[in-house]
Amino acid sequence: MNIDKIDKFLKMKSSLNVSGLEKEAGIKGRALSIALSDKKDLSEKNWQKLLPILNNYGFGNLPNKAKIISIVNNKGGVGKTTTTAVLGEAMARRGLKVLMVDMDSQGNLSQIFEVSTENGQVADSMLDIDLLLNQVEVNENLYIVPSDLKLQKIESELLTAISNQHRLSAALNITLIENYDFVLIDCPPSLGLLTQNAINASHSCLVTVQPESSAVVGLDTIFKVISDIGKYSGRNVAVEGILFTMVEKNMVHDGFKKFVRDTYANVKVFKTEIKKNVDVSKAQAMKEQLFNFKSKSVVAIAYDELIDEILN
Numbered sequence: 001m002n003i004d005k006i007d008k009f010l011k012m013k014s015s016l017n018v019s020g021l022e023k024e025a026g027i028k029g030r031a032l033s034i035a036l037s038d039k040k041d042l043s044e045k046n047w048q049k050l051l052p053i054l055n056n057y058g059f060g061n062l063p064n065k066a067k068i069i070s071i072v073n074n075k076g077g078v079g080k081t082t083t084t085a086v087l088g089e090a091m092a093r094r095g096l097k098v099l100m101v102d103m104d105s106q107g108n109l110s111q112i113f114e115v116s117t118e119n120g121q122v123a124d125s126m127l128d129i130d131l132l133l134n135q136v137e138v139n140e141n142l143y144i145v146p147s148d149l150k151l152q153k154i155e156s157e158l159l160t161a162i163s164n165q166h167r168l169s170a171a172l173n174i175t176l177i178e179n180y181d182f183v184l185i186d187c188p189p190s191l192g193l194l195t196q197n198a199i200n201a202s203h204s205c206l207v208t209v210q211p212e213s214s215a216v217v218g219l220d221t222i223f224k225v226i227s228d229i230g231k232y233s234g235r236n237v238a239v240e241g242i243l244f245t246m247v248e249k250n251m252v253h254d255g256f257k258k259f260v261r262d263t264y265a266n267v268k269v270f271k272t273e274i275k276k277n278v279d280v281s282k283a284q285a286m287k288e289q290l291f292n293f294k295s296k297s298v299v300a301i302a303y304d305e306l307i308d309e310i311l312n
C-alpha cells in the first residue's frame with residue numbers, strides 16, 4: 001500500500017507537512033490528509049502527481065527491504081556500541097523498525113538495553129541454522145538480538161565449521177528481516193571471524209573513528225577487509241561512511257579530522273559529528289536509553305541528524 005510508505009516517510013521527515021505537499025503536487029480537496037487519516041491508498045492520478053515531489057525529498061531512498069549496516073572498527077572504545085544503540089533509538093523514534101545485533105562477546109549493547117540472553121542469543125543461531133534469532137523488543141520499533149561471553153566460546157568452534165564466515169548472514173536470512181527497515185550490527189574490536197560474519201551479512205559498513213592517532217592508523221586495513229570481503233563473496237559491500245565520534249574542540253582532533261578527510265578523499269565522511277559528552281556515560285551507567293534520559297542531548301540530536309545523511 002503506498003499510503004503506509006508515505007505515512008512512514010512523513011514521520012521520518014518531520015520538516016515536511018501534508019498541506020505543503022498537497023499544494024506542491026497540485027492535489028486538491030485535502031486528498032492526501034484524508035488518505036492518511038483513513039489509511040486508504042491515494043488514487044492513481046494523485047499518486048502520480050505526488051510521487052515526483054516525494055522523490056525530491058528522498059522518498060525513493062527509503063529501503064524496501066531491511067538495509068543491513070555493520071558498525072565497524074578493530075580499535076576498541078571508539079563508539080561502535082554507542083553508535084549502534086543511539087542510532088537505533090533515533091531511527092525507531094522516527095518510525096523506522098530497527099533490529100540491533102550484538103556481535104560482541106563483551107555484550108555491551110545487550111547490557112545497555114538490559115537484555116537477558118536466557119532465551120537465546122546470536123551464538124545459538126550461528127551454531128544452529130534452524131534456530132531463529134532471538135529478537136527482543138526494547139522499545140517501540142526497536143529490537144535487539146543479544147550476546148554474551150558464549151559468543152567468544154563458539155568462535156573457536158566455528159573455526160572448522162562449514163561456511164563459517166556466512167553463519168550470521170544465513171541466520172538473518174531465515175529471520176523475517178523484511179519486517180525491519182534497518183539492521184544495525186555492533187561489531188567487536190577486531191577484524192576476525194565475527195566481524196567478517198557481520199560484514200558478509202551487510203550491505204554496508206559504517207566506520208566509527210575517534211580523531212586521535214591510534215584510531216586513524218588502522219583505517220587502511222579496515223577498508224581493505226571490507227573490499228576483500230566484497231570481492232571474495234562476489235558482491236559489493238559499500239562503505240556507508242566514516243563517522244567521527246567523541247569529538248572534542250581542540251587542535252589535535254581538528255588535525256586528525258582533516259588528515260582523514262584528505263587521505264580518504266574517495267570515502268564519504270559524514271558531516272554529522274558526534275561530540276564527546278557526559279550524557280552518554282551517564283545514561284549508560286543508569287541503563288537508560290539516551291533519548292529517554294535526555295532527548296535534547298547534543299549526542300542524541302546528532303545521531304538523529306545522521307539518519308538524514310544515511311537516507312539521502
Ligand SMILES: Nc1ncnc2c1ncn2[C@@H]1O[C@H](COP(=O)(O)OP(=O)(O)OP(=O)(O)O)[C@@H](O)[C@H]1O
Nearest residue numbers: 076077078079080081082189246275276277280281
Ligand atoms: N559521544 C560520546 N561522548 C562521551 N562518551 C562516549 C561517547 N560515545 C561513547 N562514549 C563512551 O566511550 C566508551 C566507549 O564507547 P563504546 O562502548 O561505544 O565504544 P566501542 O567502540 O563499542 O568499544 P569496544 O571496542 O570495546 O566495543 C564508553 O564508555 C561510552 O560510554
Ligand SMILES: [Mg+2]
Nearest residue numbers: 080081104108
Ligand atoms: Mg562495543
